[in-house]
Amino acid sequence: MDRQRRSHLAHADHPIAAPVADESVARLLDRAVADGAERALDLGCGGGEWLRRLLVRHPRLRAEGVDVHAEALERAREGAEESGVADRLVLHETDAAAFAPAHRFDVVLSVGAAHAFGGLLPTLAAARALLAPEGRVVVGDGFWERAPDAAALSALGATRDDHADLPTTVDRVVADGWTPVYGHVSTAGEWDDYEWSWTGSLSRWALDHREEPDALDAYQAAAEHRTQWLAGYRGTLGFVTLVLRRSP
Template sequence: MDRRQISRLAHADHPIAAPLADPTVERLLERAVTDRARVLDLGCGQATWLRRALALRPGAVAEGVDTDGAALELGRAAAEELGVADRLVLHEVDAAAFRAPHRFDTVLSVGATHAFGGLPATLAAARDHLAPGGRVLIGDAFWEREPGAATLEALDAVPEDFADLATTVDRVVADGWTPVFGHVSTLQEWDDYEWNWTGALERWALDHPGDPGAEPARAAAAEHRDAWLKGYRGTLGFVTLLLRPTTAP
C-alpha cells in the first residue's frame, strides 16, 4: 500500500486535508471565492475545496491540479454526484509545472506547499496564476512554540523548516502580500483531524482483515498517532491566510 493510497483512506472521514473544521472551511471560502470567480487549486487531491466552492458559488468555475490520478478520479465522481462536474476541470500534472491559458480570480493551496518546496515558492506560483484583483488562500504550518527533540524527530524536521506565527506572517507581507483574513487552527481542530486520520485507517484495517493492505494501514495509523501524541501535538500550528497582492501582479 503506497503513501497515496494511505492518504486517501486516512481522509475518508475528514476530506479536507488540513486541521480545519467544516464551518471554518465555509467561512474561508465565502471570503475567498466570489460568485463569478475562476478558481484554481494547486495540489487539489480529490478536489474537496473546489467542490465545496462550486456548491457555494453557482456562478463559479474551477480547475484543480494534482499528480494523484486516483484521487482526481474520486474527485470527478464526487463532483458528478454533487452536480458541479460541468464547472470543474481536473489536471493530472505536477502543480509546479502547470500552466493555463488564462489567469484565476482565486488561487488555493492549503496544506500543499510541499509540492513547491515551501511557502515562498508556493506564493510565487500562485502569483503567476493570479488575475489582477485576485486572492490567494494558502495554508501552512508554523511553530506554536519552540520544537523539542521529540517534535523534530516525529516530523523528520529541523527548526528552520517553519517559523513562529508572527514571523511567518511578516515573511508573507515582506514578499508583497497583504493578509485580508486568516484563521489559526485550534487544538480541537487539530485533534479532530488527527483522530479522523488515524481512525479511518484503523477502521478500514478492521473491516478488511484479509486484505494485504490491512497491516500496513494499521502500522501507518499507529506511527502517525505516536508522532502526533508524542511529538508535535501542541507544538505544530497551522495558519490559513487569505491574501491579496500588495502591488499589482
C-alpha cells in the first residue's frame, strides 16, 4: 500500500499526526497567536489539520501550507472547504526546506516534520528564515523519555543520537537562540490514544474492506506497528511541542 494512503487511513480517528490531544492542540495554537498576527505557515503541513484548526479559531488569520505530497494537500483543501476557511488558505506543493516566499509569517508551525529538514535545529533554522521579527514558532519533535534499549531502537529504526532527553533537547533549542514561551509534553494517555487510533483505524479499514487488494498489507502493517510500539518504544519515545520566540 502507498505510504501516503496508509497514513491517511491510519489517521482517520486522530487527524493530528502526532500524539497531541485536541485540547492540547487548541491551547498550543492560542499561545502561538499574538495580538495583531495576520499570517501563519505550516512547513510539512500534510493534511492541513493544524492550519484548519488555526483558521477556525482565529478568523483574522490567513495561512499557507507546504508539503511535497499532492494527496495530502488535496485533503487539506477539502478539510478547509468543509470548515469554511478555504478562502484564507494557500497550499504549495513543494519541498518545505526549499520554500522561499517573498513575505514573512507571524506564526510558523512544523510539528512532527523535523525529518524533512534533517533534525530539530535545522527545522528551526528554516522557520527562522521565514519568521516575522516578533513571530512565534510551534515546533514538535521526539525526545527520549528514558535511555532507549535495543528493542526500542530496532522498532523505531533509530540510533541513540537521533534524540536527546527532554532537558538536553530544550537546552539545545535555547542555545540556538530561542526562548520557550510555552510547551507541551505529550502524556502517556495522549501517546496511547494516538497509537491505538493509528493501529485501530488501519485495522478496521482492512477488516471492513477485505476484498481490496491492499487490505492484507494494511492489516499486517497495523499489526507490525502495534508490536513495535507495545514491545519496543512505548514509554521510551517522548514528544514535546514548543512555542518559541527569538531570544534577545
